[in-house]
Amino acid sequence: MQRTNYSSGAKWEDIIGYSRAVRVGNTIEVTGTVAVDGNGQVVGLNNPYEQTKYIYQKVENVLAQAGASLKDVVRCRMFVTDIKQWEAYGKGHAEFFKDIKPCLSMIEVSAFIEPEFLVEIEVSAIIA
Template sequence: MKTNQFTMMLAAFATLILLTVGCNTAPQKAEEKPAAQTDAPEYFLLRPDVEKAYGYSHAVRIGNELKISGAVSMDEKGNLTAKGDLGQQMKNCYADLDKILKHYGYTWDDVVVENILTTNMPEFVNQSAYRNTIYKKQFPTGSWFGVKELALPGQLIEIELEAYKVH
């Protein structure tokens, strides 16, 4: 008889725990998933002919995340601009990146990652103060890489970004 009472008390206690936990746990609805899980990728070509020829998309947005391929200093036909002038090449990169951010309704404050590749790190460090005119609120995370060469002969810098926006 004692075993039967113990079993009933244990079952009642377990039921009480399950009811308490169940009452404090809000049901999840399918529509409450983060946007990144439900949104299809949206691709953007800044220079469609050039990007198709080289086989890449300049940017892709999935939900709240925006990933931007490395921007380089080039004209609409894919020719290098500002040859030998790292400072001007950097400004041209940021101008292209700004166009892409604006296309999606993002700002520089939404940038969370910035990776910079350069063939001349000492000169980039000398020119890096220009970034203070771009990032006025805070700097994103990221890395600076000194590399042997980039895609185009004479190219001195390439900048890639990732941005996140709460919609």
């Protein structure tokens, strides 16, 4: 099967050695994504709901580049710094997946690379 890597252009991809997404056959894996715009600025500072929404917009864009859509998503993994904010993360998630209902994990972690990051999301998609 053919493998295709998709880049966001983030400097970290070459420094660390990863891709924004990888498609092999009809499976697409989207790497952990945070709420950073093209200028390196955090979107939704101190707002877990806004960060979640922005991340899913980024995910939706890379899925489209790979020939998929949110309807192809089968699993989401949300890593969050404050599980007590679960409703805010969940609200952002539901705006994209209320009717699709992929598998979901929400896991509290102690920190991310930048303290402004409140959530990081990974997505798995299978094109039917």
